[in-house]
Amino acid sequence: MDVTAAIAFEAGAPLEIDTVQLEGPKAGEVLVEIKATGLCHTDKFTLSGADPEGLFPAILGHEGAGIVREVGAGVKHLKPGDHVIPLYTPECRECKSCLSQKTNLCTSIRATQGKGLMPDGTSRFSYKGKPVHHYMGCSTFANYTVLPEIALAKIREDAPFDKVCYIGCGVTTGVGAVLFTAKVEPNSTVVVFGLGGIGLNVIQGAKMVGARQIIGVDINPAREDIGRRFGMTDFVNPNELGPNGDVVGHLIELTGGGADYTFECIGNVRLMRQALECAHRGWGVSCVIGVAGAGQEISTRPFQLVTGRRWIGSAFGGARGRTDVPKIVDMYMEGRINIDDLITQHLSLSEINHGFELMAQGKSIRSVVEY
Ligand code: NAD
Ligand code: AHE
Numbered sequence: 001m002d003v004t005a006a007i008a009f010e011a012g013a014p015l016e017i018d019t020v021q022l023e024g025p026k027a028g029e030v031l032v033e034i035k036a037t038g039l040c041h042t043d044k045f046t047l048s049g050a051d052p053e054g055l056f057p058a059i060l061g062h063e064g065a066g067i068v069r070e071v072g073a074g075v076k077h078l079k080p081g082d083h084v085i086p087l088y089t090p091e092c093r094e095c096k097s098c099l100s101q102k103t104n105l106c107t108s109i110r111a112t113q114g115k116g117l118m119p120d121g122t123s124r125f126s127y128k129g130k131p132v133h134h135y136m137g138c139s140t141f142a143n144y145t146v147l148p149e150i151a152l153a154k155i156r157e158d159a160p161f162d163k164v165c166y167i168g169c170g171v172t173t174g175v176g177a178v179l180f181t182a183k184v185e186p187n188s189t190v191v192v193f194g195l196g197g198i199g200l201n202v203i204q205g206a207k208m209v210g211a212r213q214i215i216g217v218d219i220n221p222a223r224e225d226i227g228r229r230f231g232m233t234d235f236v237n238p239n240e241l242g243p244n245g246d247v248v249g250h251l252i253e254l255t256g257g258g259a260d261y262t263f264e265c266i267g268n269v270r271l272m273r274q275a276l277e278c279a280h281r282g283w284g285v286s287c288v289i290g291v292a293g294a295g296q297e298i299s300t301r302p303f304q305l306v307t308g309r310r311w312i313g314s315a316f317g318g319a320r321g322r323t324d325v326p327k328i329v330d331m332y333m334e335g336r337i338n339i340d341d342l343i344t345q346h347l348s349l350s351e352i353n354h355g356f357e358l359m360a361q362g363k364s365i366r367s368v369v370e371y
């Protein structure tokens, strides 16, 4: 079938809106009509060419919501008409990782997904007769896409697509990192580096679990107001500490010795180090969420770890997609999670490049494209 997509033809170039061809679902696969998709910083990162797994041409987008339109042979858990959220972290419930109950990082289709292909090693998308890569197994910058059944969470039908698409990445990543990965306790002190689409969800997760101090760190002064509305108690703008400003020292002082939990939500290895080093000696946990480009590495003095800080990371908030995503949708529908105030722009697909410009300028939290 013909579908409308924003195509990433090459790194660093704007997306181009055009018609691409989509093959129907094969065995174990599902055709989904995408109704809305968020724009995540990771899409911009991959488009920039900094992602070691970035492939072109590709149809990016991984934060969507839509409706099942057709199922392939052997699909057991979904039927046409079901409302779904695509999962870049699938949940097969059969692989070693799923069975371990120690991680959400299902490995059953990770190898082909990383190559921009469906599990059978081929692409369903093509442009002028040549294959186009899938992206993170989702490709939500197209009004129809095909996914494996294990990469779809079935959600309630009264949930609005233009809001719950954000649960496909940002909301779950931020809230989940607090709840599932770090397991922040009530009365904790928390520092969040980067108050964008992810960091503000870390703040709302920390507030939800009863953290007593939530410090936000960002160079965009406009993030102070929205951060406070989501539960931030203190705001630190490193640029206001002066050229030799000691961000780590300042945060240690503010928290009375270091934070119980810190989160890096930017993708900057220098700030990942700061986030670790402002965690409390003896027990502080620092969680890396931000994605850093090819060739970048983190470093610190091993003494920081010897003296009891722990450096951890979180992908998709540690959430098991098919199990946890429907519950997070319920939390939103019950008013326990605020998504509406983080969606700052609604755009059409033809405006998608403008959405990425707003992200770069710090003028949006989340832009959502509606089809
Ligand atoms: P965003 O662009 O919405 O937010 C980034 C924020 O960081 C902005 O508020 C910006 O002002 C701030 N910032 C930039 N440079 C800074 C600096 N030097 N000091 C302080 N603040 C600074 O991005 P996002 O969508 O929130 O994504 C954040 C990061 O998380 C990205 O690296 C993205 O790829 C990653 N991510 C990871 C996962 C995961 O599962 N681990 C999921 C989603 C996104
Ligand atoms: N492909 C990159 C890494 C990108 C990355 O870390 N992706 C996160 C999700 S970001 C969502 O916005 C993730 O879940 N990673 C786990 C995985 O298996 O991809 C690289 O460096 O190669």
Ligand code: ZN
Pocket (backbone or CB within 6 Å): 040, 041, 042, 043, 062, 063, 169, 170
């Ligand atoms: Zn994302």
